[in-house]
Amino acid sequence: MRFSQLLLPTLKETPAEAEVVSHKLMLRAGFIRKLASGIYSYLPLGLKAIRKVEQIVREEMNNAGAQELLLPMVQPADLWQESGRWKKYGPELLRFTDRHQRESCLGPTHEEVITDLVRKNIHSYRNLPVNLYQIQTKFRDEIRPRFGLMRGREFLMKDGYSFDATEKGAEETYEKMKHAYHRIFKRCGLSFRAVEADSGTIGGSFSHEFMVLADTGEDTIVVCGQCAYAANMEKARAMAAPTRPAEPQLPLARVETPGKRKVQAVCEFLGIPPQNLVKTLIYVADGKPVAVLLRGDHEVQEVKLQNLLGATEVRLADDKETFDCTGTPTGYLGPVGLSLPLVADLEVTAMANFTVGANEKNFHLRNVNIGRDFTVGQTADLRMVTAEDRCPLCGGQLGLTRGIEVGHIFKLGTTYSEALKATFLDDQGKEIPFVMGCYGIGVSRAVAAAIEQNHDNDGIIFPVPIAPFQAIILNLSTKDPAITRAAETLYEECRAIGIEVLLDDRDERPGIKFKDADLIGIPFRVMVGNSLTKEGKIEIRERAGGQTTAVSLADTTARLKQMVESAMTNSQL
RNA sequence: CGGGGCGUGGCGCAGUCUGGUUAGCGCGCCUGCCUUGGGAGCAGGAGGUCGGAGGUUCGAAUCCUCUCGCCCCGACCA
Structure with missing residues (x-):
């Protein structure tokens, strides 16, 4: 491709x-342009990067025994009503009505469609297993799209279903996919970790997220050193x-703690470490209050709580709700004598002679012990x-990154197959x-993640x-016939042996070409200019690290091929 | 949805508080000269209903009302 003919508005x-x-x-770098909030056009260079990721995904999915297909983006409401998600999904699902007043939606994911396809076409264990995937534009009407391709409303995704x-x-299929995913991200040259994830209310028992490590990531993950x-x-x-x-x-001792409500204030006042205090938090789980006990220096992980209670929604009660169901203002709550369901974090069960609120304004209890002074319902x-x-x-x-x-x-189990019979x-x-x-794999997001990293x-x-x-x-002097001839020759040679190459043939000064080449991130930069005239040398510079190699014009293509191949092999498994 | 901010040539901004000639600046773009190893220089030029609508005023980018869009934080989410 010639730079002079490429739509590349840097x-x-x-x-x-x-x-x-x-x-x-x-x-x-002229990869993308925004059309509307969370909606982007991919320009030629951006699309090329996306296609590279897609191709790796395809190869590895196919190798793992999956088959590619392409499902409709517009989906009828009926199917979603059948699975129950028409109600559950919320405003993230973009719904509309067609000219016949049929309700429809733009597919944010395709469990319904694929399950429908399979139930209509596969009837015997003899035809199992099957593993199907597609690479397609998804639409999710995100509350707040942000960070460009990182969280768009429209994005490119590979979604597969087994x-x-x-x-x-x-479970075997799951392991196969996990392995394929490792290969995919490795081949993309990304530094990543597969992390255990919560499988949520979907009811699955297995779930892993593949996280590209980058400081700007939206998620915090825990990694063992x-x-x-x-x-x-x-x-x-x-x-x-x-x-x-x-x-x-x-x-057991009742002590006065006037005005001391926060853990830190109570601890300072009583001269105890927060590790020796148990805080009592009131949560509302599907409308019902529950008391959660936690060591003073710990924080609740609400998803864990939600899973323990089997609730679909949990949230911290506000001050009024707390008072209404305990008769005590926040800050002085405790488990002793509390008439609410009690759940305790595991750490709490390892504590003895700890301090809690007395369920009375301005008072706390010291030397409290589980079993003697109160009992907990569930521990987790x-x-x-x-x-x-x-x-x-x-x-x-452990470290947080x-x-x-x-x-x-995800291993989904039979949630969808049962719902859709x-x-x-x-x-x-x-x-x-x-x-x-x-x-799932966020293809467009993977490109963004690669750049973050x-x-x-x-x-x-x-x-x-x-x-x-x-x-x-880089043709560094388009007016010089010898240099131009050399650059053109190299370009043709590279294309002939299958190197994917861009020729900067623009009538621009060298500085501009260097800057653009760096900006768009092409791994190898071949410079044809003065050094050819003076020393008969072409320079090859690596974008990563900046190492520069001078070679003769005759050797350039072969050398470049070697460098490209070696870089490709290094990212193989 | 709550909080904050921003809409002025393609991009980045000034001007708005305190209304007043022809709305500026840098980059980019076009023409010519010149230059060619890290975003050159000179000269000339094109391009703006100041997001939109309504209002106040002799006069509005500037003040008022409404509205649309975008960004950030939060809630939310795969």
Whole structure:
């Protein structure tokens, strides 16, 4: 491709709308342009990068036994009503009515459609398993689109769905997909972790998120410094607390704590560490109040609470609600004598002689002990893991990092197949529902994530496998016939041997070409200019690291090929 | 939806508080000269209903009302 003919509108200055680096750079590098909030046009260079990721995804999905198909983007409401999600999904689902007054929606995901397809066409265990995927534009009417391609309303996604005859089969498929995902992101040249994720209300027992590690990521993930353990905050566990200390139980004492409501204030006032205090929080779970006990220095992880209670909605009660159901103002609540359902975080059960609110304004209780002074209903891991915690698997130090979710795999089970009555006959002639899994990859987001992870002050530094072009040839003096001839020759040679190359043949000064080449992040830059005239040398510069190699004109193409191939192989498995 | 901010040539901004000739500046764009290894220089030029509608006024980018769009924080979410 010739730069002079390419729609590549690079910008010197960053448009005011962009906040994060990938968004800024994709605008400046002429990859994308915004049409409306969360809706972008992909320009040729941006599309090329996306196609690279798509192709890797295709190859690995196909290798793992999945088949590509393409499902409709417009979906009838009937199907969504059948699965129950027409009501559940909320305003994120963009709904509209067609000319016949039929209700429809733009597909944000395709469980319904694929399940319908399979139930109508597969009736026997002999045809299982099947694993189907598509790469398609999705639409989700996000509350707040932001960060360019990172969280758009319209975005490109690979979504796959598997159908197995048995739980065991579904688990094997899940593992296959997990493996394929590792290969995909590795091949894309991304630094990532697969983390255990909460499978939410979907009812699945298996779920992993694939997170690209980047400081600007929207999600916090917990990673063990010593072993492979990684999880998102909703799921992360810590090594179990040491068993309850054998210290003797001290007599219960009621102490006055005037005006001391916050954990910190109470602790300072009483001269105790927050690790020795138990706070009592009132939550509203599906409209019903429940008291949650937590060590003073810990925070509730609401998804864990939600899962424990089997609730569809949990939220912290406000001051008024708290007072209404306890008769005590917030700050002085405690478990002793409280007539609400009590759930406790595991850490609390390891504590003895701790301090709690007295359920009376301006008073706390000291030397409280579970069993003697009160009993808890349920105990579970309910808290947010912190950087001080240790790995639940190996005891190593845990760390918190930021990540960008680019992939998510779920074992769905029979939730959708049951709702949509998607069944087959097993080898006993019995009618049973398919066991499903679903597997997503944010393709456009993956490109943004790659840029978040790989850039410098001058622009993008693409990993070779997903770069829009592998190399760029700079003709540094278009008026010089010898230089131009050399650049053109190299360009033709490269194309002939399959190097994806862009020729900067514009009548511009060298500085502009250097800047643009750096900005758009092409891995190898081939410079044809003075050094050819003076020393007979062509320079090849690596975008990552800036290492420059001088070679003779005759050797350039072969050398470049070698460098490109070596970079591609390094990102293979 | 709550809070904050912004809409002025393609991009980045000034001007708005305190209304008053012809609405400026940098970059980009076009023409010519010149220049060619890190976003050159000189000269000339094109391009703006100041987001939109209504109002106040002799006069509105500027003041008032309404409205649309965009960005950030929060709630929310795969």
